[in-house]
Amino acid sequence: MKRYSAFAIAREAARYHTGWERAWAAPEPKPQYDVIVIGAGGHGLATAYYLGKNHGIKNVAIIEKGWLGGGNTGRNTTIIRSNYLQDPSAAIYEKARSLYETMSQDLNYNVMFSPRGLIMLAQTHHEVRGYQRTAYANALQGVKTEFIGPERVKELVPIIDITGPRYPVLGGLYQARGGTARHDAVAWGYARACSDMGMHVLQKTEVTAIRSDAGNVTGVETSRGFIGCKKLSIVVAGHSGHVAEMAGFRLPIESVALQALVSEPIKPCMDVVVMANTVHGYMSQSDKGEMVIGGGTDGYNNYTQRGSFHHIEETVRALIETFPMLSRLKMLRQWGGIVDITGDRSPILSKTPLGNCFINCGWGTGGFKAIPGSGWAMAELVAKGEPGPLAAEFGLDRFRQGRFIDESVAAGVAH
Numbered sequence: 001m002k003r004y005s006a007f008a009i010a011r012e013a014a015r016y017h018t019g020w021e022r023a024w025a026a027p028e029p030k031p032q033y034d035v036i037v038i039g040a041g042g043h044g045l046a047t048a049y050y051l052g053k054n055h056g057i058k059n060v061a062i063i064e065k066g067w068l069g070g071g072n073t074g075r076n077t078t079i080i081r082s083n084y085l086q087d088p089s090a091a092i093y094e095k096a097r098s099l100y101e102t103m104s105q106d107l108n109y110n111v112m113f114s115p116r117g118l119i120m121l122a123q124t125h126h127e128v129r130g131y132q133r134t135a136y137a138n139a140l141q142g143v144k145t146e147f148i149g150p151e152r153v154k155e156l157v158p159i160i161d162i163t164g165p166r167y168p169v170l171g172g173l174y175q176a177r178g179g180t181a182r183h184d185a186v187a188w189g190y191a192r193a194c195s196d197m198g199m200h201v202l203q204k205t206e207v208t209a210i211r212s213d214a215g216n217v218t219g220v221e222t223s224r225g226f227i228g229c230k231k232l233s234i235v236v237a238g239h240s241g242h243v244a245e246m247a248g249f250r251l252p253i254e255s256v257a258l259q260a261l262v263s264e265p266i267k268p269c270m271d272v273v274v275m276a277n278t279v280h281g282y283m284s285q286s287d288k289g290e291m292v293i294g295g296g297t298d299g300y301n302n303y304t305q306r307g308s309f310h311h312i313e314e315t316v317r318a319l320i321e322t323f324p325m326l327s328r329l330k331m332l333r334q335w336g337g338i339v340d341i342t343g344d345r346s347p348i349l350s351k352t353p354l355g356n357c358f359i360n361c362g363w364g365t366g367g368f369k370a371i372p373g374s375g376w377a378m379a380e381l382v383a384k385g386e387p388g389p390l391a392a393e394f395g396l397d398r399f400r401q402g403r404f405i406d407e408s409v410a411a412g413v414a415h
């Protein structure tokens, strides 16, 4: 595959862009692969990419019922951070954040990683103490964060009202190298790199059943026929419960719609990401100028992938207290995705009751930021059959053993 470069852009401009080749191939499925990954979201594609790059396993198919990144990967608000409280979480999220730093170069695809800084506002005394604790934990984990006072918050975010009527800003947990990236580009970049390694990205191919024999998966039934495999990796986020049922096991997971919205584009006014967990809203400004706004999950389990009016009202009403300028903006679009939430708000990267079948799910409202770290850890699990250090604590058995990784504070708001 030809490399993207400034030279390539100049060359193509000179010949009216007629020489670009397709970013990834659209092959017919083979009868058998070494590994099948179900789900071409960021996590599935990253799993396949690191299987090839780190473990030399390239006879891989990534099977997607819709289109690349059409699930949560293309629907999220793209916040990237690693300021989690518990050690296993900080390790995998920081690995992911650090891989984002060089992702554009690694994939030769501009994922527009923008480490513009991220603040989680403390608007109650409880939050002040909670975030100070997280800052201390992060210092021990080698994750660079700091607790900053309200004046510094105002300096970083001039449009904020720190005196707030109900919830004044008392400080914030600041991660200077947190930020955002272009979500579609992450999926497209991985897909291109996988295709370049000879892997098959099979879009519009739905897995309808999983076949097994003597406790091992033999392959999957799909809308394009049976496809055999030696190992199976299930990476389908909000559909994890359904697909696990096809494999004959249950998951401690709930699927819920999570919504987001964007305003009309305006001139640059906020160059950090701000999360306000007390009032339950978070916001960043896209390169196009839109204010990208996210709220909470629906209060009931469902599989809808669209927005609802009451969410716009609740989320914007909450944020206007802290950002009064929002009241003058028109909201342009809203949408939803189906997120997969575990009881301890931490993901599952695990072996399953089937010998050669592995599952990656439970990233809930915050898995975009984890994509490269999760793919790295999942590839190791699939290749070796045992979890490496990054995935070791995230097994399914933790729910049976009561070894929870409680991130209900760090992951309590949608992001």
Ligand SMILES: Cc1cc2nc3c(=O)[nH]c(=O)nc-3n(C[C@H](O)[C@H](O)[C@H](O)COP(=O)(O)OP(=O)(O)OC[C@H]3O[C@@H](n4cnc5c(N)ncnc54)[C@H](O)[C@@H]3O)c2cc1C
Pocket (backbone or CB within 6 Å): 038, 039, 040, 041, 042, 043, 044, 063, 064, 065, 066, 067, 068, 069, 070, 071, 072, 073, 074, 075, 076, 077, 078, 079, 080, 205, 206, 207, 208, 235, 236, 237, 238, 239, 243, 258, 259, 260, 294, 335, 336, 337, 338, 339, 363, 364, 365, 366, 367, 368, 369, 370, 414, 415
């Ligand atoms: C509104 C919203 C805002 C968010 N904001 C953030 C944020 O700011 N920061 C952050 O870190 N995270 C955020 N998230 C969460 C993040 O988007 C997800 O955790 C992450 O994208 C999950 O990626 P994935 O690859 O596991 O899943 P997905 O991208 O959902 O991919 C799973 C794929 O599996 C496919 N699939 C399902 N069933 C089958 C089948 N039977 N056969 C074949 N294919 C199948 C689906 O079509 C889908 O494409 C947000 C989510 C939403 C919805």
